[in-house]
Amino acid sequence: MQTNPFIIGTYAGSHYFCDRERETNELIRDLTNGRNVVLIAQRRMGKTGLILHTFHQEEISKNYNILLIDIFATASIREFVYAFGSAIIDQLKPRGRKFLDRFLQTITSLRPAVKIDALTGEPTLEIGLGNVSSVDATLDEIFAYLNTADKPCIVAFDEFQQISHYTEKNMEALLRTQIQHCPNARFIFAGSEPSLLVDMFNSENRPFYQSTFTLHLESIPSDKYIEFVQMHFREHGKAIDVALVEVAYQKFEGITLYLQMLMNEVFLLTEKGETATPYYFEMALTSLIRKQNFIYQSIFADLTERQREILRAIAAENIAVNVTSGEFVRRYHLKSPSSVQSALKGLSGKGVVGKTLDGYVINDRLFKFWIKRNSI
Numbered sequence: 467m468q469t470n471p472f473i474i475g476t477y478a479g480s481h482y483f484c485d486r487e488r489e490t491n492e493l494i495r496d497l498t499n500g501r502n503v504v505l506i507a508q509r510r511m512g513k514t515g516l517i518l519h520t521f522h523q524e525e526i527s528k529n530y531n532i533l534l535i536d537i538f539a540t541a542s543i544r545e546f547v548y549a550f551g552s553a554i555i556d557q558l559k560p561r562g563r564k565f566l567d568r569f570l571q572t573i574t575s576l577r578p579a580v581k582i583d584a585l586t587g588e589p590t591l592e593i594g595l596g597n598v599s600s601v602d603a604t605l606d607e608i609f610a611y612l613n614t615a616d617k618p619c620i621v622a623f624d625e626f627q628q629i630s631h632y633t634e635k636n637m638e639a640l641l642r643t644q645i646q647h648c649p650n651a652r653f654i655f656a657g658s659e660p661s662l663l664v665d666m667f668n669s670e671n672r673p674f675y676q677s678t679f680t681l682h683l684e685s686i687p688s689d690k691y692i693e694f695v696q697m698h699f700r701e702h703g704k705a706i707d708v709a710l711v712e713v714a715y716q717k718f719e720g721i722t723l724y725l726q727m728l729m730n731e732v733f734l735l736t737e738k739g740e741t742a743t744p745y746y747f748e749m750a751l752t753s754l755i756r757k758q759n760f761i762y763q764s765i766f767a768d769l770t771e772r773q774r775e776i777l778r779a780i781a782a783e784n785i786a787v788n789v790t791s792g793e794f795v796r797r798y799h800l801k802s803p804s805s806v807q808s809a810l811k812g813l814s815g816k817g818v819v820g821k822t823l824d825g826y827v828i829n830d831r832l833f834k835f836w837i838k839r840n841s842i
Contacts, residue, residue, distance in 0.1 A: 471698035472730035474723070477518040484722075485690040486516050489683060493520045496679050497530075497620055497652045502645070504626075504667050505656040507683035508822055509829055510723035513656050516683065517622045531619045533557055538625035543634050547604050554608065572611040573604065609644045612651045622654035627662040638666065642673035653678075660823055685720025688712065695729055705741040706732070713747050719784075724831050727754060755836050762836045765818070772809040773818075775800055780819060780826055781837040787825040 473482045493516070496503050507513040514534070521532045535553045540546045551573065558565045612619045629637045645653060655678065657663045667674045686694075692711045699706045710732065718724035731750035736742040755762075766774065779798035780786040788794050789810065790803035800806055810826065813819040820829045828834040 470730055470733055471702070472695075472726050472733055474726050474730055477515055477522070480519065480522070483515065483519050484694040485686045486512070486519065489516055489681060490520050490523065492681060493517075493654070494523060494525055496681075497654075498525065500652065502653045502678045503655070504663060504678045504680045505654055505683060506660050506663050506680065507656075507658060508660070508721070508827075509658040509820065510721050510831075511658075511683050511685070512722035513658070513683050514624055515722070517624070517654060517656060521620070521622075526620065529617065531557065531615050531617050533619065533621045534624060535621065536624040537628050540628055540632075542632055543605075543637055543640070544601050546629065546632075546637070547601050547608070550608055551604065554611070569611055572614070573607045605640070605644065609648045609651075613648050615650060619651040620654070621651055622656060624656050625658065626655040627657040627659045627666070630662055630666065638673040642677065645677075659820070661821060686722060688715045688720065691715060691720075691725065699733065699736070699742070702733075703738045704733070704736050706736070707741060707743045710742055710744045710747050713744055717747075717751075718831055721831060727832075751835060754832055755839065758832055758836065762833055765833070766837075766840075769818075770809070770812070772801060772805050773813050776806055776809045777813065777818070777828065777837055778841050780828055781834045781841070783825075784834075785822070785825040785827055789826055 471482055477483065493503060493505075497520075505513050505517070514536075517534060520526060521534070526532065533553050535549050537546055537549055540549055554569060555566070558569055612621070629641070645651075655663070655667075655674075666672055667676075667678055667680070669675060688711075692708055692715075695706055695711050696708075711729075714725055714728050714732075718728065728747070728750050731753055732742050732746050735746055735749055735753075766777075769777070775798065776789070779789075779794070779800065782798070786794070790806050792803070794800070795803055795806065810819060814821070817829060818833075819826055821827075828837070
């Protein structure tokens with residue numbers, strides 16, 4: 467039984483999923499009409515949850531083979547192929563040996579290892595990087611398998627912008643060619659770096675130019691989220707002041723993950739029969755920051771002084787624009803525009819800051835609050 471209805475980091479069914487009706491219907495409409503989709507959202511806005519929610523809709527789950535492949539941790543074509551092959555094997559395991567055998571007969575260049583499951587004692591198939599003997603051949607065979615699968619396929623690549631960081635520079639062209647010759651599959655290219663994705667899919671000199679439809683995922687409307695929160699509190703014999711949810715929504719810019727984290731904590735702090743008031747916001751936020759204090763201290767300690775200075779400036783601004791202007795440098799007593807550029811490059815490389823269409827932000831919004839509380 468689900469005791470806390472504010473789920474963090476996973477999909478637990480439609481009852482615990484807030485709104486996104488328009489986006490879900492749009493995705494279903496595009497995919498079932500043969501369109502590939504670029505799904506763009508800032509980090510932690512809920513794009514993976516939307517994909518999983520869409521995959522659980524009967525119109526998709528009954529009629530398509532579905533694959534979600536997170537390539538955020540990949541750094542090369544070889545690792546991409548490994549992740550792709552692993553995802554297909556994981557998807558086929560529950561369907562039985564016949565489907566696995568058919569896949570392995572198609573993917574002759576891949577040699578999975580048979581291992582014994584420590585819990586069940588049953589033999590299982592797994593692949594490692596060492597089992598990918600020929601990257602090009604395996605990729606050809608994976609797409610050949612998709613093209614001859616028993617049902618049409620929908621393949622979602624999460625954090626797709628990662629391929630632009632691969633050492634090999636032909637990944638876009640390689641994938642575009644494969645996709646063009648795979649009519650039995652539709653693709654979702656999801657990512658959290660808007661500028662990279664916009665350039666990848668809308669620049670005339672790039673392989674994916676005008677090959678997809680775009681869905682930009684924005685914040686869940688505040689009234690929808692308020693209804694969602696109130697419903698779950700009510701179902702558990704609790705109540706929550708609308709003003710509290712409004713404050714949380716504003717402070718966390720409507721970003722789904724942080725709203726869920728805060729409401730999870732508020733729900734925990736609220737006894738049955740009680741009403742959570744705006745005062746609970748500060749209690750919940752303090753609790754969340756305290757739990758992350760050691761991590762944030764460690765991250766901050768590893769930064770240079772120039773990086774710490776620009777982080778404090780971005781935290782103060784919430785969204786920082788014109789960061790190399792003389793006015794911005796003077797306002798926050800920074801060394802120089804060039805030092806700001808250098809610090810931002812280092813922070814971006816560490817994933818601490820990101821550049822949105824509006825300006826520079828601290829990616830972890832809880833870290834932003836920690837910085838504000840610990841600025842000296």
